[in-house]
Amino acid sequence: MNSKARPASVPDHSIECITFDLDDTLWPVMPVIRHAEDRFYAWLRERAPAVCARFEPEELVADRAGFMRAAPEGERHDLTRLRKRWLRGLAQRCQVCPDTLEEEGFAVFWHARNEVTPFPEADAVLARLHGRFTLGAISNGNADVFRTPLGRYFDFAVPAAEAGAAKPHPRIFDHARRRAGVPAPAILHVGDDPVADILGALDAGLNAAWYNPDALPWEHPVPAPPRLGRLGQLPRILGLHD
Structure with a gap:
């Protein structure tokens, strides 16, 4: 679908809750991750220079990514726990204080991880939906939507670590359904x-709308969902015209 085409609608009369993915749906994720990794490395220079003596910034990111890829599949949904475990191991390898790196170092990264820049239409769209629908976040990442500029619009958030499973596992969606207090449809x-x-x-069993600003083709053997070339199209597919 061309991003300028009119998106399909959803049965707005039956929708009581709207849940959002966070990264690359409400804000671009890679700029904020790079920002957080840069902030963390600057902190290392001050508090754990032995790590910087062993790893350049790109090497440290690659080391962390390799550690997470090697984690057991049943643990990959909890990015905070994995990062803290990596930090503790990193401290031991570089002979620095594990508690400092695990707790203080993680906090530096995580605070910067929540310093997001929302997509241009995100604030206005959420403001329009707020109060009309229950709004929730369902994320595989470890950003805290309530620490971002958009947090004031949300009623609840379900991170994968809390649900014990990452999307697309039905457990995380069922967890959100229970938090919303409404049926899946x-x-x-x-x-x-x-x-x-x-x-x-x-x-x-939920409805879905695909945020697809690059107008990618739908390549799955189920009917294509409503597609959003812009977040600003969401109120229209819900039948909101005021």
């Missing part, structure tokens, strides 16, 4: 990932 989930967000939500 009364929830519309909005996200950018066609498998984790869209197929995951549909398999769990």
Whole structure:
């Protein structure tokens, strides 16, 4: 679908709750991750220079990514726990204080991780939906939406670590359904990932809308969901015209 085309609608009369993916749906994720990694490395220069003596910034990111890829599949949904475990191991390898690196170092990264810059239409769209629908976040990442500029619009958030599973596992969507207090068909989930967000939500019995600003083709054997070339199209597919 061309991003300028009119998106399909959803049964707005039955939707009581809208849940959003966060990274790359409400804000671009890579700039904030780079910012957080830079902030963390600057902190290392001051508090744990032995780590910087062993790793350049890019090498440290690669080391962390390799550690997370090697983690058991059943643990990959909890990015905070994995990062803290990596930090403790990093401290031991570089002979610095594990508690300092695990607690203080993680806090430096995590605070910067929540310093996001929302997509241009995100604030206005959420403001329009706030009060009309229950709004929730469902995320595989470890950002805290309530620490971001958009947090004031949300009623609840379900991170994968809390649910014990990551999208597309139905457990995380069922956890959100219980937090919302409504039946699954009364929830519309909005996200950018066609498998984790869209197929995951549909398999769990929710409605779904695909945030697809690059106008990618739908390549899955189920009917294509409503597609959003812009977040500003969301109120229209819900039938909101005021």
